Amino acid sequence: MSQTIATSPSIHLGTDYIGKPTSRVDGPAKVTGAAKYAAEFNVPGLLYGYIVSSPIAKGKITKIHAEPVLTLPGVVRVFSHENVPSLAWFDRSYKDDVAPGGSPFRPLHEPKIRFSQQPVALVVADTFELARYAASVLEIEYETEAHDTDLETKRDNGYEPARGKLGWVPPPPPRGNSNDAYHNAPHQHEAEYIHLAQHSNPMEMFATTVEWLNDGQKMNIFDKTQGAYNVQSYITKVFGLSKEEARVISKYTGGGFGSGLRPQHQVFLAVLAALDLQRSVRVSLTRQQMFSLGHRPHTLQYLKLAADDNGALAAVQHAALAETSRFEDFTENVVNWSGMLYQCENVKLDYQLAEIDANSPIDMRAPGAATGSFALESAMDELAYKVGIDPLEFRLLNYADRDQNLKKPFSSKKLRECYHQGAAKFGWDKRTPKPRSMREGNWLIGYGMATGVWDATQLNASAKACFDADGRLTVSSASNDIGTGTYTIMTQIAAQTLGLPLEAVTFVLGDTNLPEAPVQGGSMTAATVGTAVQAVCRAIGEKLLKLAQQMADSPLKGANFEDVQFVNGQIRRNEDTKQSVVIRDILPAAGEAQVEAETSTLPDLLKQSHYSLHSHNAVFAEVKVDEDLGTVHVTRVVNAVAAGRILNPKTARSQVLGSVVWGISMALMEESMMDHGFGRYMNHNLAEYHIPVNADIHNIEVILVEEEDDIVNPLGVKGIGEIGLLGVAAAIANAVFHATGKRVRNLPVSIDKLV
Numbered sequence: 116m117s118q119t120i121a122t123s124p125s126i127h128l129g130t131d132y133i134g135k136p137t138s139r140v141d142g143p144a145k146v147t148g149a150a151k152y153a154a155e156f157n158v159p160g161l162l163y164g165y166i167v168s169s170p171i172a173k174g175k176i177t178k179i180h181a182e183p184v185l186t187l188p189g190v191v192r193v194f195s196h197e198n199v200p201s202l203a204w205f206d207r208s209y210k211d212d213v214a215p216g217g218s219p220f221r222p223l224h225e226p227k228i229r230f231s232q233q234p235v236a237l238v239v240a241d242t243f244e245l246a247r248y249a250a251s252v253l254e255i256e257y258e259t260e261a262h263d264t265d266l267e268t269k270r271d272n273g274y275e276p277a278r279g280k281l282g283w284v285p286p287p288p289p290r291g292n293s294n295d296a297y298h299n300a301p302h303q304h305e306a307e308y309i310h311l312a313q314h315s316n317p318m319e320m321f322a323t324t325v326e327w328l329n330d331g332q333k334m335n336i337f338d339k340t341q342g343a344y345n346v347q348s349y350i351t352k353v354f355g356l357s358k359e360e361a362r363v364i365s366k367y368t369g370g371g372f373g374s375g376l377r378p379q380h381q382v383f384l385a386v387l388a389a390l391d392l393q394r395s396v397r398v399s400l401t402r403q404q405m406f407s408l409g410h411r412p413h414t415l416q417y418l419k420l421a422a423d424d425n426g427a428l429a430a431v432q433h434a435a436l437a438e439t440s441r442f443e444d445f446t447e448n449v450v451n452w453s454g455m456l457y458q459c460e461n462v463k464l465d466y467q468l469a470e471i472d473a474n475s476p477i478d479m480r481a482p483g484a485a486t487g488s489f490a491l492e493s494a495m496d497e498l499a500y501k502v503g504i505d506p507l508e509f510r511l512l513n514y515a516d517r518d519q520n521l522k523k524p525f526s527s528k529k530l531r532e533c534y535h536q537g538a539a540k541f542g543w544d545k546r547t548p549k550p551r552s553m554r555e556g557n558w559l560i561g562y563g564m565a566t567g568v569w570d571a572t573q574l575n576a577s578a579k580a581c582f583d584a585d586g587r588l589t590v591s592s593a594s595n596d597i598g599t600g601t602y603t604i605m606t607q608i609a610a611q612t613l614g615l616p617l618e619a620v621t622f623v624l625g626d627t628n629l630p631e632a633p634v635q636g637g638s639m640t641a642a643t644v645g646t647a648v649q650a651v652c653r654a655i656g657e658k659l660l661k662l663a664q665q666m667a668d669s670p671l672k673g674a675n676f677e678d679v680q681f682v683n684g685q686i687r688r689n690e691d692t693k694q695s696v697v698i699r700d701i702l703p704a705a706g707e708a709q710v711e712a713e714t715s716t717l718p719d720l721l722k723q724s725h726y727s728l729h730s731h732n733a734v735f736a737e738v739k740v741d742e743d744l745g746t747v748h749v750t751r752v753v754n755a756v757a758a759g760r761i762l763n764p765k766t767a768r769s770q771v772l773g774s775v776v777w778g779i780s781m782a783l784m785e786e787s788m789m790d791h792g793f794g795r796y797m798n799h800n801l802a803e804y805h806i807p808v809n810a811d812i813h814n815i816e817v818i819l820v821e822e823e824d825d826i827v828n829p830l831g832v833k834g835i836g837e838i839g840l841l842g843v844a845a846a847i848a849n850a851v852f853h854a855t856g857k858r859v860r861n862l863p864v865s866i867d868k869l870v
């Protein structure tokens with residue numbers, strides 16, 4: 116039974132579980148190894164596929180010498196475009212749910228080489244080691260074409276993307292006259308800000324185990340992904356399968372950060388091989404191959420900001436040029452934030468793409484905003500120095516109480532409180548304004564700050580719940596938990612809604628046999644799936660109330676749902692809480708084994724349409740820079756985040772802590788260096804692609820500034836997966852300037868740029 120209900124804010128929200136710091140309910144499974152990841156399902160008769168990656172960036176395959184490899188005992192098949200079974204590409208036009216505009220890359224589709232490390236063959240063998248060895252000796256001849264992988268040479272080849280991906284918003288039209296306002300203003304700043312590509316590099320590498328089931332043509336596809344349904348709809352359409360034939364299971368995901376939003380090469384190839392061989396097959400990627408899956412795009416940003424003598428922003432111009440592939444228009448919201456974060460009448464925003472011979476970029480944590488805010492917030496810092504105003508004061512002076520892009524008020528915005536609480540905790544008032552004015556011996560000390568903004572999004576989702584006579588509640592939805600805490604917060608929401616002990620509730624996710632939910636991304640899961648979980652628990656509650664009213668001498672007779680509360684394992688009358696029924700007694704009394712409900716929820720778009728829905732943060736960073744060596748230590752970060760209601764301060768804090776680590780990484784270390792001679796990322800390993808280790812991480816403090824907001828969704832949550840990253844890199848780069856007097860506009864802020 117399924118019903119669709121509009122979300123309603125009338126559901127009572129207690130605080131027994133919601134808002135309480137709660138340890139991860141999936142923690143024990145993870146630390147004991149009971150949690151199984153995609154490459155850990157050891158099914159009988161498993162074959163291993165190893166991907167052969169193209170060494171060239173552009174051209175075509177002219178010959179594949181598969182014969183010698185096939186004579187190796189234990190090698191089962193070499194799949195390539197030459198022999199790929201016709202069962203693939205049933206529907207060649209199909210795009211996954213989060214694909215950008217264009218025509219998606221399909222492995223082994225054609226001899227054409229579109230990017231370095233493109234999968235060109237899959238060697239399948241009895242063991243992983245044999246498959247890897249066979250792949251290493253497989254000889255492939257190529258005809259190379261001249262490639263072009265350098266965005267720097269494309270400054271005149273930009274174009275405005277016509278078709279973006281889900282959630283992409285083209286820049287709003289210009290307002291006012293930003294050219295005149297810029298030229299007439301007494302204080303001006305213009306500069307270019309640059310970052311190279313970056314790769315997500317989650318700890319768990321991408322892998323798929325396809326379990327071939329002999330009952331008909333059915334497969335269990337254990338995949339590393341951020342969205343089981345997205346993978347299933349992609350696989351079923353591409354291979355012409357029914358949903359029953361391709362069940363996708365993804366219970367645990369060892370990090371994603373966006374790299375798992377789209378179905379990746381390994382799932383396509385594992386399914387292809389399993390279908391053709393009618394065997395169970397696993398394909399897992401190496402760390403090097405992880406660099407072929409998509410990346411945060413290399414982007415050039417040009418900022419022009421002007422202010423009057425009082426520090427009021429007179430003009431904002433922000434233009435970005437980002438790389439994309441030759442086959443898809445990968446889009447991000449890079450510049451739009453610059454039209455909404457501060458009050459300004461004269462704004463011009465521009466976003467363009469240029470094609471290079473690389474794989475399509477992919478979303479990476481806070482896509483677009485993480486990089487756009489680096490440029491904007493660096494530029495704001497630079498202009499603050501020119502005007503001679505404290506950077507925090509400058510932002511407060513230009514605080515936007517309305518979203519000027521959308522011409523709407525914010526549903527809630529406690530950024531001012533973030534500034535004040537963050538500054539107080541950090542001790543911003545101890546900052547002396549002049550660069551190089553604070554030091555401790557050989558350490559130059561710098562204080563920097565920056566602001567961030569991110570979307571509060573809710574999509575459609577479904578959930579199912581089953582309450583049984585033993586008092587156990589099982590709630591399910593095919594969402595994902597990429598480490599964010601979804602298992603835990605959904606358990607809290609369910610326990611809260613029905614007044615049950617946390618231990619009595621199990622939340623199940625990551626399986627296409629469960630009700631549909633979107634990919635986990637965009638910080639939207641708490642709002643999206645949380646709303647569905649709350650609604651389905653309410654539906655269970657309504658059923659339990661009806662049954663409770665049928666009990667002999669029921670004290671709840673005649674009560675409407677709104678007249679009662681579910682607290683402490685009881686349904687009680689609001690007016691007189693002693694008038695109660697123990698929830699566990701209801702089903703035995705009714706002679707029922709269980710009650711079930713399934714519900715779909717959708718955002719209240721009409722209500723939301725009058726508002727701008729965003730989370731905000733303010734970041735304060737202290738750096739110590741060795742004056743002689745140029746080494747930068749980020750000794751303190753305070754990150755104050757306003758993201759609506761906080762369901763679980765413990766997992767929320769962890770999300771923000773992780774974001775700060777990402778921000779330190781983005782500021783000081785991360786860059787995927789393209790060797791344009793080969794058209795290949797040359798540091799495609801974790802030895803040369805630098806990320807922080809424990810010794811790089813010092814004191815991080817998180818402030819959660821709660822907001823009450825019944826417009827974003829009935830739970831009042833905005834999501835906290837991405838907002839914490841915003842502003843961190845800029846705050847650090849600004850602190851480095853304050854410490855050293857050197858402005859680095861080209862990330863990362865590495866030693867060579869400081870000495």
Ligand code: MOS
Pocket residue numbers: 341371372373374376478479480481482635636637638
């Ligand atoms: Mo996130 S980049 O939306 O997975």
